[in-house]
Amino acid sequence: MTPRLTRRFVLTGIETHCSIGIHEFERKTPQRILVDLEILLDPDQEPQADNIDDALNYDEIRQTVISIATSQHFDLQETLARRIFDNVFKMKSVMGLSVQTSKPDIYQDVDCASYRLSSLD
Numbered sequence: 001m002t003p004r005l006t007r008r009f010v011l012t013g014i015e016t017h018c019s020i021g022i023h024e025f026e027r028k029t030p031q032r033i034l035v036d037l038e039i040l041l042d043p044d045q046e047p048q049a050d051n052i053d054d055a056l057n058y059d060e061i062r063q064t065v066i067s068i069a070t071s072q073h074f075d076l077q078e079t080l081a082r083r084i085f086d087n088v089f090k091m092k093s094v095m096g097l098s099v100q101t102s103k104p105d106i107y108q109d110v111d112c113a114s115y116r117l118s119s120l121d
Contacts, residue, residue, distance in 0.1 A: 005043055007043050009038075011035075011036065011058060012036045012037075013034050013035075014065050016032075016069045017031065017032055018033045019074070020076075020077065022075050022076075033102060034104055037061065037065070037098065038118075039097055040095045040096030040120060045093040056093055056094070060091070065088075068083050068087060077115035082117060089119075097120070098118035098119070099117050099118070100115065100116040101114065
């Protein structure tokens with residue numbers, strides 16, 4: 001008997017610069033942001049061949065994150081995370097998703113100010 005498996009992609013530390021924040025100094029200069037994703041994939045859609053056409057391409061995921069983050073100014077991390085979540089969730093075989101956005105340079109005494117949006121347990 002084959003055990004029931006789960007399939008996940010985890011991409012951590014996607015780094016880009018984003019116009020984000022409510023303060024005037026944040027609006028003037030794009031900030032470095034980090035995006036982490038955990039993507040639950042449909043176990044019934046596991047590739048049966050060693051072919052990228054049968055799989056979710058993480059190059060596409062990464063590019064989607066960067067394109068969204070650089071597309072406009074975001075006042076809130078919540079808004080950015082939701083846009084990323086909605087777009088990645090529509091991708092092939094995605095069944096669940098966690099998106100975390102982080103501003104690592106916002107405070108000198110804090111590693112990151114982060115927001116997480118998740119449909120995972």
